[in-house]
Amino acid sequence: MADLSKKEWEKYQDPGQAHVYKNIATVMQKGIEPAQVSDFYSKWAGDENGYEQELPDQIFNSPRTTAASAAESFPPDKRADVKVIDVAAGTGLCGEELRKHGFQHIDALDPSEGMLSKARAKNIYERIICDYITDKRLDIESDTYDLLTVSAGFGEGHIPCSALHEMVRIVKPGGVICLVTREEHLRAVEEYRNRLEPLMQTLEEQGKWKRVCRQIFPGFFLDKEGILWKYKVC
Known part of the structure; x- marks a missing residue:
């Protein structure tokens, strides 16, 4: 405390x-x-x-913000065909929001079986993968997804910076990666301080992806600001 x-x-x-x-x-x-x-x-x-x-949506805005931003990248009449992976899916809060925007083919990845058991009961995911995302290869083929989302999956002991490489690998060229976390984590979490955004920039310089937007928004959690990045994979 x-x-x-x-x-x-x-x-x-x-x-x-x-x-x-x-x-x-x-x-x-x-x-x-x-x-x-x-x-x-x-x-x-x-x-x-x-x-x-x-964490009702009145005080936790991350899932809604993540899904809404992701949806902006796909025409409404095309979303039903988009292949999505919801990383750090938890109990499926972001998955539910993605469904509201018309996405139908959604997979979930999360290391917490207890959280995934809640998500599984909602029947919003096609494939549920209980695993950590790091720089190690997941049981997912390269260029599988059109969209990857992370809502509130970054934090102390959560997703490491190196996981960005694996995110890029499993998303198709032209696909979208939408990442949302608490803005203060960039300073407060040692893993991310002076590392996360520099790595994002390095990946862009290497031609791995191209930034679409970087946005600070209110209400990530109560009065905490959130930060949203959206990238298009090259």
Whole structure:
């Protein structure tokens, strides 16, 4: 809890927000390992007042923003044919939003089986892959997807910078990668500080992808700003 600002701490003291802030502080604590992250999410998803109950879209705007931005890259009458992978899919919040925009062929990737069990019950995904995304090759063929989304999958102990290489590999040339996270992670998370955006720039200089937009937006989570990047794979 020491990493919370005074304003955040005051919200944490509010009984209506205490548990969700405690959970977010725990899963984003410095030094947390990826396996600990996925185990924590599994437990949180299974709680009686679990992940989705504590993060309704009124206070958590990331899934809606991610899906809306991704949809802008595809004409409405073409979205039903687009092959999508929802990375860090969790319980399927972004997948549900993608469906609302007309995407029909969506796969899910997430390392938390507990979260994926909730997503599986929604019947919004065609293939569900329980795995971490890093620089190691996934059980996915190259150039498989037209669209890759990540909603809130970056953070302490979450997706590493090196995973960008694998994202590019599994998306077809001309396909779109849409990434959303909390803006302050660029400074607060050592893995990303002076590394994530420089790697994005390097990949562009290497001709791997081309940036479509970089946008800061309000309401990622309560008063936290989010950041959205969208790239087209070359």
